[in-house]
Amino acid sequence: MTLRKAEKVFDVLALIAVPAGLWFAFMYAPMEVRMGAVQKIFYFHVASAWIGFFAFFVTFLMSIMLLFTKNYLYDDIAEASAGVGVIFCTIVIVTGPLWARPTWGVYWTWDPRLTSTLILWFVYISYIMLRKFIDDPDRRAKFSAALGIVGFIDVPIVFLSIRWWRTIHPNVVQPGGGGLHPGMRTAMFVCLGVFTVLYICMMIKKLRLIRLERRVRSLEG
Amino acid sequence: MEKAPLVALRGVVKRYGHVAAVKDLSLDIPEGSFTAIFGPNGAGKSTLLKILSNQTRPTSGEILYSGVPAAKLEDSFRSKFGVISHQPFVYDNLSAKENLEFYASLYGVKNAGARACELLKKVDLYTRRDDPVRTFSRGMLQRVSIARALLHDPAIIFLDEPYTGLDSVASASLTNILREQLEGRKTILMVTHDLKTGLELASRVVIMKKGRIIYFRERGEVDASAFESVYLEQAGGPEAAG
Amino acid sequence: MNYLMAVFSIVKKDVLMEWRSKEAVNSMLVFALLVTVVFSFIFEPGSETKNEVVGGIFWIAVIFSGLLGLGKSMVSEVQGGNLEALLLSPVDRSAVFFGKFLSNLLFMLFMEAVLVPLFTVFYDVNIVARPKVILVIFLATYGFCLLGTLFSLISVRTKTREIMLPLMLLPVMVPVILGAILSTNVFIGGFPAENAGNWITLIASFDVVFTAVIFAIFGLIIEE
Numbered sequence: 001m002t003l004r005k006a007e008k009v010f011d012v013l014a015l016i017a018v019p020a021g022l023w024f025a026f027m028y029a030p031m032e033v034r035m036g037a038v039q040k041i042f043y044f045h046v047a048s049a050w051i052g053f054f055a056f057f058v059t060f061l062m063s064i065m066l067l068f069t070k071n072y073l074y075d076d077i078a079e080a081s082a083g084v085g086v087i088f089c090t091i092v093i094v095t096g097p098l099w100a101r102p103t104w105g106v107y108w109t110w111d112p113r114l115t116s117t118l119i120l121w122f123v124y125i126s127y128i129m130l131r132k133f134i135d136d137p138d139r140r141a142k143f144s145a146a147l148g149i150v151g152f153i154d155v156p157i158v159f160l161s162i163r164w165w166r167t168i169h170p171n172v173v174q175p176g177g178g179g180l181h182p183g184m185r186t187a188m189f190v191c192l193g194v195f196t197v198l199y200i201c202m203m204i205k206k207l208r209l210i211r212l213e214r215r216v217r218s219l220e221g
Numbered sequence: 222m223e224k225a226p227l228v229a230l231r232g233v234v235k236r237y238g239h240v241a242a243v244k245d246l247s248l249d250i251p252e253g254s255f256t257a258i259f260g261p262n263g264a265g266k267s268t269l270l271k272i273l274s275n276q277t278r279p280t281s282g283e284i285l286y287s288g289v290p291a292a293k294l295e296d297s298f299r300s301k302f303g304v305i306s307h308q309p310f311v312y313d314n315l316s317a318k319e320n321l322e323f324y325a326s327l328y329g330v331k332n333a334g335a336r337a338c339e340l341l342k343k344v345d346l347y348t349r350r351d352d353p354v355r356t357f358s359r360g361m362l363q364r365v366s367i368a369r370a371l372l373h374d375p376a377i378i379f380l381d382e383p384y385t386g387l388d389s390v391a392s393a394s395l396t397n398i399l400r401e402q403l404e405g406r407k408t409i410l411m412v413t414h415d416l417k418t419g420l421e422l423a424s425r426v427v428i429m430k431k432g433r434i435i436y437f438r439e440r441g442e443v444d445a446s447a448f449e450s451v452y453l454e455q456a457g458g459p460e461a462a463g
Numbered sequence: 464m465n466y467l468m469a470v471f472s473i474v475k476k477d478v479l480m481e482w483r484s485k486e487a488v489n490s491m492l493v494f495a496l497l498v499t500v501v502f503s504f505i506f507e508p509g510s511e512t513k514n515e516v517v518g519g520i521f522w523i524a525v526i527f528s529g530l531l532g533l534g535k536s537m538v539s540e541v542q543g544g545n546l547e548a549l550l551l552s553p554v555d556r557s558a559v560f561f562g563k564f565l566s567n568l569l570f571m572l573f574m575e576a577v578l579v580p581l582f583t584v585f586y587d588v589n590i591v592a593r594p595k596v597i598l599v600i601f602l603a604t605y606g607f608c609l610l611g612t613l614f615s616l617i618s619v620r621t622k623t624r625e626i627m628l629p630l631m632l633l634p635v636m637v638p639v640i641l642g643a644i645l646s647t648n649v650f651i652g653g654f655p656a657e658n659a660g661n662w663i664t665l666i667a668s669f670d671v672v673f674t675a676v677i678f679a680i681f682g683l684i685i686e687e
Binding site: 067068119120122123125126129130133134135139142143145146147149150151153154157158160161162164165 | 610613614617620621622623626627630631633634635637638641642645661662665668669672673676680683684685
């Protein structure tokens with residue numbers, strides 16, 4: 001089974017990548033002058049945010065594929081990706097306040113990105129709950145696809161509306177680097193790579209689990 | 222080449238969560254036939270009927286209408302189906318006539334009002350046509366449901382326990398209606414517990430158990446007087462007859 | 464033509480049923496009124512801060528009573544198995560959707576029409592400070608009913624019936640809720656109308672985008 005082989009490969013990759021990411025974040029990247037060690041959380045915060053959004057994009061694409069092909073494999077990938085995405089999204093929401101408290105003096109700031117991420121988190125929590133509340137696999141696949149599509153298309157609109165509402169987030173990846181130290185930037189991209197490996201690794205595990213569940217069910221019947 | 226059967230199932234499986242309601246079913250329904258489906262509770266009869274009427278997509282397997290896969294059918298094809306289910310398919314707060322007129326409009330039936338009255342007369346509810354159906358008894362609802370299913374003169378009629386709740390007069394009148402439909406070359410599929418009525422009308426007899434067809438005969442090959450014992454034996458014990 | 468006829472038949476049927484029972488509109492109105500009264504406790508009577516929050520209270524009242532109405536309207540389809548019968552009928556499935564959507568929209572607009580004068584009574588604030596507020600109310604209610612009808616249809620067919628509706632609907636409605644409240648506040652506060660322009664465009668875009676999305680995917684979601 002190729003999925004099982006891929007799992008082994010990515011297990012090894014993750015084992016190498018995670019310590020490497022930690023080294024880049026804590027040793028390689030220079031200490032931020034004003035914020036100090038707290039700023040280190042930034043590497044994981046940003047990487048999680050990117051991966052979280054990417055995971056929901058995968059759910060969105062797979063939902064469309066499912067509706068047009070009725071192939072349950074896409075439903076399984078959509079489910080796996082939403083589950084993993086919620087984990088990364090949760091990391092964003094938890095690390096955001098941890099950084100905001102020493103930096104801005106408050107835990108929660110209603111800034112567009114953090115708030116949009118929170119809304120996104122709610123959308124995908126309801127996506128996961130919805131799946132639990134439908135027994136018929138066919139209906140579950142189609143109904144959750146509807147939410148996966150609507151929820152993702154909604155993201156830019158949510159973001160725009162909250163940005164118009166208020167804005168104070170530091171814009172770090174503007175064209176030109178936005179004043180980020182080159183060492184920090186390298187560490188950020190390394191962490192992004194590490195989190196991508198982690199995402200794929202978790203996706204494969206989750207997907208294998210879902211496929212096995214499906215097989216068990218078909219054997220029970 | 223032989224003409225494709227009106228409805229054909231090919232290796233159909235339907236699963237609800239952990240439970241497989243229907244397992245690996247293959248069945249041909251020729252035009253103009255009356256198929257009676259018997260079986261104990263939970264045998265998958267209603268699920269089979271839902272699959273045949275394209276209300277539920279099978280988990281795997283294929284369903285063909287005159288050789289055309291279900292997924293390729295036009296919306297308008299559904300006007301060939303008339304379905305009588307466990308549920309009455311009526312709105313409580315509307316009168317019998319309003320309910321029928323509403324469904325007639327969805328089916329594009331001409332002279333909806335007149336057609337509704339005609340059918341209400343047929344099921345003997347004409348005098349109550351303007352009463353809201355929430356005041357109706359179970360048997361009366363069942364009769365509205367029969368009228369509703371026949372509104373658009375469907376080519377295939379699916380009946381799920383149509384005799385439930387009907388008194389003897391209404392039962393006899395339903396039997397007559399079904400005979401009329403058969404004479405009009407309509408195809409009928411009926412799920413029932415009632416062995417006697419089923420055998421009386423059917424041209425083909427099916428017994429289901431645990432999601433599979435375990436018995437299939439042309440009516441001519443079945444001895445009516447012996448059928449009950451055959452059924453009890455096949456369906457597994459007298460407790461299964463309920 | 465058939466498509467529009469089917470949509471019209473469903474709306475006509477819903478209006479007739481509502482005319483008989485008045486269940487949905489009455490329960491929405493009572494609930495909206497209740498929200499209006501309970502929320503008035505958050506500020507001192509007659510205080511000037513009320514103008515800043517009254518738009519928000521109006522929309523909260525509309526949205527929560529709307530959730531009630533949406534659930535009610537879809538339950539009436541599920542009881543007696545009517546939804547199954549609608550889907551069995553030879554009409555395009557999205558016609559069934561837009562029929563239910565239009566009747567929900569009608570009932571909510573009616574509820575809002577009654578609610579606006581009640582705000583003048585209780586808060587001494589005219590929500591429709593400028594004619595443009597009517598546009599805001601229409602567009603926001605349209606968006607709410609659009610996704611609300613979709614999600615209520617999904618929600619009633621889950622094990623938990625209506626519970627999933629607010630959980631699915633409220634997060635995706637954030638742009639509309641935000642836009643409706645802030646643009647209503649612009650007009651109530653007497654600020655220049657341009658300040659509301661972006662919001663109105665945003666809500667309108669939301670409506671257009673999701674009308675198209677639902678039109679494209681509804682048939683695929685509901686077919687069985």
